[in-house]
Amino acid sequence: MAAAALQTNIRPATFRVRGLTKQSLAPCRVRCAAASPGKKRYNITLLPGDGIGPEVISIAKNVLQQAGSLEGVEFSFREMAIGGAALDLVGVPLPEETISAAKESDAVLLGAIGGYKWDNNEKHLRPEKGLLQLRAGLKVFANLRPATVLPQLVDASTLKREVAEGVDLMVVRELTGGIYFGEPRGIKTNENGEEVGFNTEVYAAHEIDRIARVAFETARKRRGKLCSVDKANVLDASILWRKRVTALASEYPDVELSHMYVDNAAMQLVRDPKQFDTIVTNNIFGDILSDEASMITGSIGMLPSASLSDSGPGLFEPIHGSAPDIAGQDKANPLATILSAAMLLKYGLGEEKAAKRIEDAVLAALNKGFRTGDIYSAGTKLVGCKEMGEEVLKSVDSQVPASV
Numbered sequence: 350m351a352a353a354a355l356q357t358n359i360r361p362a363t364f365r366v367r368g369l370t371k372q373s374l375a376p377c378r379v380r381c382a383a384a385s386p387g388k389k390r391y392n393i394t395l396l397p398g399d400g401i402g403p404e405v406i407s408i409a410k411n412v413l414q415q416a417g418s419l420e421g422v423e424f425s426f427r428e429m430a431i432g433g434a435a436l437d438l439v440g441v442p443l444p445e446e447t448i449s450a451a452k453e454s455d456a457v458l459l460g461a462i463g464g465y466k467w468d469n470n471e472k473h474l475r476p477e478k479g480l481l482q483l484r485a486g487l488k489v490f491a492n493l494r495p496a497t498v499l500p501q502l503v504d505a506s507t508l509k510r511e512v513a514e515g516v517d518l519m520v521v522r523e524l525t526g527g528i529y530f531g532e533p534r535g536i537k538t539n540e541n542g543e544e545v546g547f548n549t550e551v552y553a554a555h556e557i558d559r560i561a562r563v564a565f566e567t568a569r570k571r572r573g574k575l576c577s578v579d580k581a582n583v584l585d586a587s588i589l590w591r592k593r594v595t596a597l598a599s600e601y602p603d604v605e606l607s608h609m610y611v612d613n614a615a616m617q618l619v620r621d622p623k624q625f626d627t628i629v630t631n632n633i634f635g636d637i638l639s640d641e642a643s644m645i646t647g648s649i650g651m652l653p654s655a656s657l658s659d660s661g662p663g664l665f666e667p668i669h670g671s672a673p674d675i676a677g678q679d680k681a682n683p684l685a686t687i688l689s690a691a692m693l694l695k696y697g698l699g700e701e702k703a704a705k706r707i708e709d710a711v712l713a714a715l716n717k718g719f720r721t722g723d724i725y726s727a728g729t730k731l732v733g734c735k736e737m738g739e740e741v742l743k744s745v746d747s748q749v750p751a752s753v
């Protein structure tokens with residue numbers, strides 16, 4: 350009953366994923382079967398989730414399908430429940446059927462989870478728990494969050510034009526460790542009868558090494574600058590983090606490594622964001638700094654992300670949440686999710702041409718002046734979530750063949 354209730358648009362899986370290479374995080378290679386002649390076929394798990402999640406996912410799905418079809422790529426979509434939607438359906442935030450489907454697919458595209466309705470649930474019955482279980486279950490330890498100020502959106506930034514213009518940085522966030530998962534944790538009553546809440550920031554050397562390698566490789570393919578952000582002046586876990594990252598630097602002589610305390614990094618991001626190329630940091634600092642970086646680009650509604658493991662499907666999601674304040678009002682900016690679909694093609698499937706089609710279509714829609722409310726500025730055309738999606742779709746259609 351649960352499986353039937355959770356699934357829509359189900360098609361059977363027809364192939365397996367071989368996975369990402371550890372060293373280079375090259376796109377995973379997929380063995381294809383049962384596609385039309387000359388076509389490649391991939392299975393995608395869609396997790397719309399809550400709030401604006403379903404609104405932005407239905408748009409991103411259409412864009413993905415269209416860009417793929419122009420490049421000889423077919424998709425089978427399987428929609429599954431997660432977060433509050435899953436709690437309402439079957440009483441848990443990550444049903445067994447959902448994690449199984451995600452593991453069997455070639456890539457996972459998620460909208461967002463969470464909402465007021467479930468805010469007072471016990472912690473194991475919160476939508477957020479489902480997302481954390483999904484990330485842990487897929488072992489997606491490397492979360493890439495690019496923040497790029499597009500020339501079309503410089504005026505949407507809250508920073509001055511000369512500060513925001515040309516910003517192009519990548520936050521590499523460790524995603525399956527640190528204080529989010531560390532034990533012991535909990536709320537207990539101490540000897541004075543007072544309640545005490547506690548969590549543990551913990552990193553093993555191998556967890557630091559593998560995320561640092563991803564970051565060095567990422568920096569190497571970008572502008573060759575890596576800034577490791579920690580709190581090594583206070584936290585033991587950060588002292589080890591800095592030691593391990595420093596030790597790896599000799600393997601990447603072409604990458605210039607620097608270190609920065611997180612409080613300074615938060616300040617430098619708004620003072621002079623152009624100083625950053627690639628930032629590597631732990632789970633919680635990456636969560637906070639990426640939201641901060643998103644505003645430099647104009648809106649949190651613009652930032653996509655890719656979460657990758659050593660092998661198996663990647664998870665692709667906008668960095669924003671379910672935005673309950675605007676859910677159901679056709680106000681959400683779908684571009685972060687559309688650009689997450691482009692990251693899915695590029696990092697998850699190695700379909701760079703189809704990815705480029707989506708990126709170009711987003712730029713084309715912006716060039717035509719279309720803006721959702723969060724990125725609106727005088728002289729541009731205010732549209733809703735659906736219309737922005739339709740404009741991106743039209744731009745995908747009207748493109749000449751993409752060159753990568």
Ligand SMILES: NC(=O)c1ccc[n+]([C@@H]2O[C@H](COP(=O)([O-])OP(=O)(O)OC[C@H]3O[C@@H](n4cnc5c(N)ncnc54)[C@H](O)[C@@H]3O)[C@@H](O)[C@H]2O)c1
Nearest residue numbers: 461462463464650668669670671672673674675681682723
């Ligand atoms: N990955 C996720 O699914 C994820 C991420 C962050 C927060 N959450 C959850 O989402 C819920 C709301 O959290 P929050 O309010 O702190 O963060 P949020 O990101 O949902 O919203 C913060 C602000 O940004 C706006 N916003 C977010 N996305 C937007 C978009 N695409 N277009 C236009 N405006 C957008 C919202 O309207 C709101 O004013 C909570 O339950 C939280 O736990 C989920």
Ligand SMILES: CC(C)[C@H](C(=O)O)[C@@H](O)C(=O)O
Nearest residue numbers: 463477480481636668669670
């Ligand atoms: C919803 C929450 C668990 C999540 C996080 O903290 O990782 C979110 O803020 C994010 O950035 O994806």
Ligand SMILES: [Mg+2]
Nearest residue numbers: 636637640668
């Ligand atoms: Mg966050």
